[in-house]
Structure formats: structure tokens, C-alpha cells
Amino acid sequence: MSEVDAPLPDDLATCHELIRQQAATIREAQRRIEQLEHQVGQLLRRQYGPRSERLNPDQLRLFADDTAEEDAGSQPAEPVPEERGTPARTWRRRGRQSLPEHLPRERIVLELSEPERDCPDCGRIRMPFGEEVSEQLEFVPASLFVRQFVRLKYACGSCQEHVAIAAKPPQPIEKGLxxxxxxxxxxxxxxxxxxxxxxxxxxxxxxxxxxxxxxxxxxxxxxxxxxxxxxxxxxxxxxxxxxxxxxxxxxxxxxxxxxxxxxxxxxxxxxxxxxxxxxxxxxxxxxxxxxxxxxxxxxxxxxxxxxxxxxxxxxxxxVIRVACWAHVRRKFYECRTTAPILAHEALARIRRLYRIETDCREMPAEERQAIRQRDAVPILAAFGAWLDEQSRQVLPKSPLGQAIAYARNQWPDLQTYTRDGELSIDxxxxxxxxxxxxxxxxxxxxxxxxxxxxxxxxxxxxxxxxxxxxxxxxxxxxxxxxxxxxxxxxxxxxxxxxxxxxxxxxxxxxxxx
Structure with missing residues (x-):
């Protein structure tokens, strides 16, 4: 008799316990499946997919409860770099660029032949009155040349003795080519x-x-x-x-x-x-x-x-250690498929920190430190409380649990960058x-x-x-x-x-x- 055809127990308490055991097995299997899917997804992305960690900004707007006050008092929305605090790329109008002025010019004058210069109406010779210039970029291959050090020999003209020769200047590689x-x-x-x-x-x-x-x-x-x-x-x-x-x-x-x-x-x-x-x-x-x-x-x-x-x-x-927020962000980014709601909430909070860095990147260090203390420290305090709360509810060995543990293990060092304006967020x-x-x-x-x-x-x-x-x-x-x-x-x-x-x-x- 197969396991599927085996009779179920008649005792109600035993059935309840059987259901509990099966439910636990199903949860463990589901957790294992999520881990394997997460690992396979990472391997496929590393092998074939793009390395960019960009997100759809609309997903981060789901967490409006934490960002509404900040967005209400900030300037109009503008493109914010999603990954590692790099400045947003400004796109230029594409097309042929003007050639640099410092490049040497070789002037090639194209003239009409004698028969072509005759006027078709009156027959007189047409005279030049202007010119039209078009430029073409050309290349001359790099060239090697031989530098000869010629050292003259000197001797006394009378006694034909006391030969002297000029010293050769020191070279990067002595007697080298x-x-x-x-x-x-x-x-x-x-x-x-x-x-x-x-x-x-x-x-x-x-x-x-x-x-x-x-x-x-x-x-x-x-x-x-x-x-x-x-x-x-x-x-x-x-x-x-x-x-x-x-x-x-x-x-x-x-x-x-x-x-x-x-x-x-x-x-x-x-x-x-x-x-x-x-x-x-x-x-x-x-x-x-x-x-x-x-x-x-x-x-x-x-x-x-x-x-x-x-x-x-x-x-x-x-020596004071300063941890890297880009590594923390990457951990949450990698588990956005297995725990989309919580992972995107963490990414939204990290994005607020990077938005502050974008706004004060060009400021002096003292002003940058003051802005971090005013704006970033409250966000970090709320984020730390959120991590503590989620750590009690998420499975420790799940991808999200490991991302939360990674952040909490480095939490004091992750806040160090707010103490000095010369430090970086990542x-x-x-x-x-x-x-x-x-x-x-x-x-x-x-x-x-x-x-x-x-x-x-x-x-x-x-x-x-x-x-x-x-x-x-x-x-x-x-x-x-x-x-x-x-x-x-x-x-x-x-x-x-x-x-x-x-x-x-x-x-x-x-x-x-």
C-alpha cells in the first residue's frame, strides 16, 4: 500500500497534530523553495542579466506614509539616482560635435578648373568671393624614433694622451633600450x-x-x-x-x-x-x-x-569604521522578488537617505554635516526601529531575514557617516x-x-x-x-x-x- 492510500487516523487529536506537522513541513518547503528561487534568480541575473540595481519609482511611492511629509516640503520631483548615490546622468543632444580648436589643421583648397570658371552667360572668368569650409577628422599613426646619445671624445693635441669623454645622462633603465x-x-x-x-x-x-x-x-x-x-x-x-x-x-x-x-x-x-x-x-x-x-x-x-x-x-x-549603505541596499534589492512589500519599503527608506546626499553633494563639509544631522538622523532612527520590528517577524534564514540581519549587525557603523561631512554614505x-x-x-x-x-x-x-x-x-x-x-x-x-x-x-x- 502506498503512502497516499494509507488510512488516516480516527483520533481527532492525532489528526490535528498531523495537520500541524504537515503545515510545518509545507512552510519549511516553501521557505526552501523561496531560497532556491532566490539563488537561481541571482545566478541567472549575474550570468545573463544587467548589473544595474534600478527600480521602478512607482513601487517606492507605495510607502507614502513615511515619505509624504518629506515630499510635501521638498522641491518638485526630479530624477534621483537609484543606485549607490551616483549623480544622475544628463543627456546631451546627440549629433556631430565640433572638432577641438587645439587640433592642427591641414588646409586643402579646392578650386575650379579654368574651363569651369567661365561664366555660362557672358563668358567672362568668375572670380572667388568667399569660401565654404567642411572639416574631416584624420589620424596619423604614432611613430617611434631612435634617440642617439653622441658622446664626443677629447684628447690632448700635443701628447695624444688623457682621453676624456662626456658622461651619459642617467636613464630610467640603465643600459636599457x-x-x-x-x-x-x-x-x-x-x-x-x-x-x-x-x-x-x-x-x-x-x-x-x-x-x-x-x-x-x-x-x-x-x-x-x-x-x-x-x-x-x-x-x-x-x-x-x-x-x-x-x-x-x-x-x-x-x-x-x-x-x-x-x-x-x-x-x-x-x-x-x-x-x-x-x-x-x-x-x-x-x-x-x-x-x-x-x-x-x-x-x-x-x-x-x-x-x-x-x-x-x-x-x-x-580607527573608526564607516560602513557602506550601498552593500545594505544591495541585500534588500536582491530579495525584492521573495519579499516585495518589505524589501521595497526598505529600499524606499534608503532612497530618502541618498536623496539627502544628492542635495548636499556640492556643499562644504560643515554644511553637509549639519544637513545630515537635521534630515538623515531622524530617518535612520525610524529605519532602525523598523528593522528591529521586522527582525522579530521575518524568518532569520530567509533572504529578507539575512538582509535585515546584515543591516542590524553593522547599524552603529552605518550611522557614522552623519558625524562628519567629509565621510561618504557608501x-x-x-x-x-x-x-x-x-x-x-x-x-x-x-x-x-x-x-x-x-x-x-x-x-x-x-x-x-x-x-x-x-x-x-x-x-x-x-x-x-x-x-x-x-x-x-x-x-x-x-x-x-x-x-x-x-x-x-x-x-x-x-x-x-
Missing amino acids: PGPGLLAQVITSKYGEHLPLYRQEDILARHGVTLSRATLCGWMARAAELLRPLYAVMIERVRASKVIWTDDTTVPVWDPTLPATRTGRFWVYLGGARNPFCVYDFTHRRTRDGPERFLSDFRGYLQADAFTGYDRICAGPD NNLAERSLRAQAIGRKNYLFVGSDRGGRTAATLYSFAGSCKRLGADPFAYLREVLERLPTHPAARLAELLPDAWFAAHPDARRKAAS
Whole structure:
């Protein structure tokens, strides 16, 4: 006899208990189904779907009870960025843009032939009275050239003795082939434009010069060694900042002793406005040793994610942790399909916090702090009470329960940003600074060793700092690599990206509009 055909018990109490047990089993099965659907949906979205976390604004208006007072006293509605507090994009009228005035012009005058200049009525020659100019953008390939250092030899004309020769100026790579311009181009192409060395090898071959990728890789290592003292000064400046933003990302590392690559880590550390550098570090695994070593002398605010490796750094009073609201928002965004009403209510509350940040983004730090205390602190208090209430009603292991637990576990650190106007509501500044590594590893696939990872971290630091400042990394690296061999060690700060850019304001990076 099958289980379906088995007779039901006659005892009423037993039937009630059976119903209770089956109801509990159904609830557990439903919870498990929701979890699996949630996981499958996330995997499908990561594999095939868009990464944007945008929502329909109409859904957030369902929670008018909490936002009515704010909306009634605010300015007319305008597009508000839905994700991570990024500024709304302003769309320009598309069409052909006028070509920049600084580009050189080659004037090509088109004239009528002698027969075409004859007037068809009177037969006289037609004379020019004006011109019509149309422009076409053209390209001249970059060119390589050889710089010869000719050192004249001198000797005494009488005794034919005492031969002397002019000294050769110090080079970025002593007795090496590349000049500072070629080194700067290779560094900028790989670490600023994500162009692997094997592709640069083909580009150089197209210009008639055969250089192997192994040679280019050796140049990168030597250039990093030359720049390392300047890199150390940048690290000290970042450590002296009041606020440091940090995050990490993975990178495959080739290991000949293993059948596959192992996973290394790039860490980014960004200083405040007075130390606007973007410094990278490399570690062979994700442990607390890397951040603890880098931040050993730091005192101030540390804006980071919930990685437990920062716990011991922030255990004392010297380093204050600032949690990231973008991570909290992402947790609620991911469970909007399994618990749409409560998840969207949480997203609506977080949106109110980001709307405040959008309104005061351009204000001085003191005014921004005052606005946060006035407007954001009451919203945070109401949100905290809402999280406490929902935590008692939602299953802890459900997606929504885990999102609520994630927010409540970091709740004190999530409120820290309201204490100082120089702090950010999220850690997106550090996350955006790791896009270079994310794009780069899709192109060069892996770093060749731990030493290669440290070389990449050093060179990424200069390319990333120039990008943050809006400076042209090629112009900066070309001059620094030329001056560094003879520059006094006590004056290295003069060659930092911010000091160099202040002295060369015309070296602004030309960004696409």
C-alpha cells in the first residue's frame, strides 16, 4: 500500500497534530523553495542579466506614509539616482560635435578648373568671393624614433694622451633600450587602458620594431623599482589622511607548482581631499594581514565593507569604521522578488537617505554635516526601529531575514557617516577605483607571480592617481621617469601626481564627453 492510500487516523487529536506537522513541513518547503528561487534568480541575473540595481519609482511611492511629509516640503520631483548615490546622468543632444580648436589643421583648397570658371552667360572668368569650409577628422599613426646619445671624445693635441669623454645622462633603465616616453606609453597602455603586453607586442611590430612581451614585462618590473620610492611617499600621504576608503578584488595568479591559477588580491586605499592618491597593494590571499600591515600607522575614519579582516584594526578608538549603505541596499534589492512589500519599503527608506546626499553633494563639509544631522538622523532612527520590528517577524534564514540581519549587525557603523561631512554614505569611491583591475584581468587573464602582482599594484597606483586627479598619465609618467634618476630623494614630494599636476595644469586628461 502506498503512502497516499494509507488510512488516516480516527483520533481527532492525532489528526490535528498531523495537520500541524504537515503545515510545518509545507512552510519549511516553501521557505526552501523561496531560497532556491532566490539563488537561481541571482545566478541567472549575474550570468545573463544587467548589473544595474534600478527600480521602478512607482513601487517606492507605495510607502507614502513615511515619505509624504518629506515630499510635501521638498522641491518638485526630479530624477534621483537609484543606485549607490551616483549623480544622475544628463543627456546631451546627440549629433556631430565640433572638432577641438587645439587640433592642427591641414588646409586643402579646392578650386575650379579654368574651363569651369567661365561664366555660362557672358563668358567672362568668375572670380572667388568667399569660401565654404567642411572639416574631416584624420589620424596619423604614432611613430617611434631612435634617440642617439653622441658622446664626443677629447684628447690632448700635443701628447695624444688623457682621453676624456662626456658622461651619459642617467636613464630610467640603465643600459636599457627604452626611453622614458616609451616606458610611459607601455605603462599607460596596460595599467590605464587595460591593453595586455602581448597586444602591445603586436602594435609595436606593426610599427616595425620587434619586442617580445617578456622584454616588455621586464621593463615594467624595472620601472616599478624606479618608482617605488615615490610609491612609498604616496602610501605615507594616504596614511596621513583623515579618511581612507578601501576595498579589494580578486586576480588570478599563475603558479607553476599548481595545475591551475590561484587567487590573489588587489587592495585599494584612497586618501582624502588633501591627499588625493589612489594607492594599490597586492597580497597573495585575502587575510587581515594585508590591511593591518598597510594601515598600521593610520588614525582616522576607515570606510570599508563588512570584511572581518578590518575588525581588529577598528577595535580601538584610533580607527573608526564607516560602513557602506550601498552593500545594505544591495541585500534588500536582491530579495525584492521573495519579499516585495518589505524589501521595497526598505529600499524606499534608503532612497530618502541618498536623496539627502544628492542635495548636499556640492556643499562644504560643515554644511553637509549639519544637513545630515537635521534630515538623515531622524530617518535612520525610524529605519532602525523598523528593522528591529521586522527582525522579530521575518524568518532569520530567509533572504529578507539575512538582509535585515546584515543591516542590524553593522547599524552603529552605518550611522557614522552623519558625524562628519567629509565621510561618504557608501564605499563606492573605492569600488569604482577597482574597475581597472576588473577590466584588466579580463584582458591579461592573470599576473605571472606575486612579484608581478606587486609590480602591477605599484604602476596601477600612478595610473589610478592620475585618473582621480584628471591628469594625463602618459605626460606625468614620461616626465617623472626622466627626472627621477637624478631627482634629490629629499624632494620626492615634488614629483607626486598632485604636485606635478598643479605645476602642469594644461596636462589635463582628455575625457570623452
